[in-house]
Amino acid sequence: MFHTNHRGRGLRTMLAGLLITLLACATTLFAGTGAHAETKDEKTLTIAVSQEVDSLSPFLAVRRLTTALGRLSYDFLTNYDPKTGKTIPALAESWTTSPDGLTWTYKIRDTKWTDGTPITAEDARWTFDTMMKDEAAATANGNFVENFESVSAPDPRTLEVKLKAPQATMLALDVPILPKHKWEKAGDFAKFNNDKEFPIVGSGPWVISAYEVNQSITLTPNKDFWRGAPKFDKLVFRYIDDSDAQVEALKAGEVDFVSGLTPAQAKALDSAKDITVNKAKGKRFQAITLNPGARLQDGTTFGDGNKALQDPVVREALVRTIDREAIYKTAYGGFGEANGGYIPSRYKDYHWQPEGDAVIGFDTAKAGQMLDAAGYAKGSDGIRAKGGLKLSFRFNVHADNPQYIQAAEMMREWAKEAGIELKVEPVSEVGALLDAGTYDILTTGWSVNPDPDYILGINRCSGLPAKAGGPYLSDAYYCNPEYDKLYAAQLAELDPPKRAEIVKQMQEKLYEDNIFVVWGYADQLEAFRSDVIASMTPQPDPGGNYDSQDGYWSWWSAKPVGDEDKAAADSGGTSSGLVLGGGAVVLAALAAGFVLLRRRGGSAADDRE
């Protein structure tokens, strides 16, 4: 009558119920089981990563991990000083510019590719020229060469770039210079991923010597690097998907560096032994964009964004319901800075923030009054409307970003107080919604380079898509002719303080328009094993981050622990009596460990009080 297997299923269900929490813990434990294959003398620095490789070709790579790999394995013309943030020589030893700012001449350093071939100006010329002529090669860094008239190499040490108009970013050309002799035979750059032949010939401090898809990327030092060879013998980027698993691997010593910690993890690791937590001022801003009416360059509107958001009063009222301070206090655990400026405060020269009356601050009562005055009356459901336009907005949040979701939940409650409904809808990616213009509010976040040109450039009218579904760099459909004028002015302004002044005016415009609404800058939370890494250079130094720098400073400068007292360690300990003593040592260590654990538990509890 009754199937026995369905009784079995009942039992299974019950067990599965118990397992669902354990599942969460289990992934963490299993991740850290890989062996630490390392001989005593070889110093390896292992970094946990979760991002997948898009391409190892610098022409195509746009992800954080792969652009960082480009930094490590290919030298750029210039670099940024970690202390001052100013441009310093790299592959270009020195440079001059013509009085009209249209011709730039770089003197190329006399050094070698990792296969022994000398580096010449021809390599640099070929790299830029290919990016100008081949659309595929311009995928990642095309914005740098848009304004190039021509590039030439009159002799092996001289590179000459002629511009169509003056360009302020000529000392911030973040483009990996590639070895022409290896690359000119590569074929179709849209398909060439540079991952067939190892070690990859480059010119940076590290050489990519092995790559196992979704397992690891191994780099070895470039012993002849002109700035000095890296101190570690090996640099490994190891894949660990899960953030908890990364932290467990760090605690177990399986990896030596972890980035992207949650606030809770950073607090917990603070009290862990042999682990240093680094709280760097963020180089990213977190923001929302309000759909002002998606449109093409020719003005054709598309999408179904709520038209109420085209009313500046509604946008300002909505922004007034956002308590930036509370978002950073709660969702980011206090690790961050609430700030409405577009360029993060770590870039002191360019950062701007509203002051005095210009601040569009948190005030739900005022938001309500503004909407009342503008004729948006509350309906029976408590949501305001005017002429059939209901202030009810879809709020699409990146589902994979817990902080965004938490902030969105908070914003939903604040907006409700002012009679605005936010329907929080997590999405796995916003690209499709953005391209179709079928959104009202989106979360976003951008990394900002030391030079602000790129991040300012994305919001130009000319950045709008040219055709429906066409490529769109930004995510705000912002278009303000005054802003565009200022953009052109800053690009042509070669005097840094004057340029900074224009950049600040641009940020003021963005802020006033309430389309690109910045919340602030979350700290970059990282942790490393202090018993493996003795020291390394942050950027900016001090107070900056180690991971995804605008340079190779951290991994190039990292010093292994024990380099100083290697001799002392080698001479210690003989084998006689070791076996007998072993048991006692283990017992003593266990006892010590137990006491230590208890004490740590105690101190942690004290911290929380």
Add this chain to the structure above:
Amino acid sequence: MKTATATRRQLTWARRRRAVAKFWGDYRQNRAGLFGLAVLAVFVLSALLVPWIVGEDALSVTRPAGEPLQPPSGEFWLGTDRSGRSVLDLILWGSRVSLTVGFAATLISIAVGSLIGILAGHFHGWLSGLLLRVTDWFLVMPTLVLAVALAAVLGRSLSTIVIAIGVTSWPTTARLVRAQTLAVEARPYIERARALGGGHWHVMTRHVLPNVMPIVLAQTTLMVAGAILTESTVAFLGLGDPTVPSWGSTIQAARDTGAVSSGLWWYILPPGIAIALVALAFTLCGRAIEGVLNPRLRNR
């Protein structure tokens, strides 16, 4: 004529009362079943009363009662979550979601399953064959994959999860009910009913349905546990509505916070234990009912 009907109805009801009393008498013998029932009663009661015990203010993320991630204390028995809300309150509110989804999804699945099962068992020929093939097709459809696909199309909400679970879990019921229908229809009294002029409708509703109800009841209690678990899994995978605190979404939020590696056990364990408890309670009840209905199981 009128009195005769009334008397017949009275008789029927008296018979049913006796059956229920006997059923309860048998059920009481099963201690595990009673335990499951008690646990369920506690959860259902708290779910019903939570608006009066705790109040909706407890769910506010902008006016939380405490500081984020406080460990358990006299004020917050199970500590606080990432926003500073009491985890205990979240679990009490979450029980509403979990139980609602559990029952709603089960209701869909039982209704569809019973209907298709009885039809497939009662009619023979091409209709039965067609229904069985459809059942087979749904039987192999994986719930989670369907839930993910549906969430992408319909958006992330509770109704999406209910539909996903309901649509994928009815085939087992249908198979079970069909088997029972075949067994019932083979009995001589059905043949007698047919000979007396009983049509399809009469046979299916008057004779088959009452006889498959016990099996459906047992299947329901077992299925609710599975549905609650699936809801939690789906919410845990981030496909639920994040603004509605269910047990699964609480576990997901805890994991996002890095609770496992940060030692925030009070955030991640209680919702898991709540899921396990409710699933266990339903399973115990289901098995107790099975035991009552199937004498062969009783002496084990």
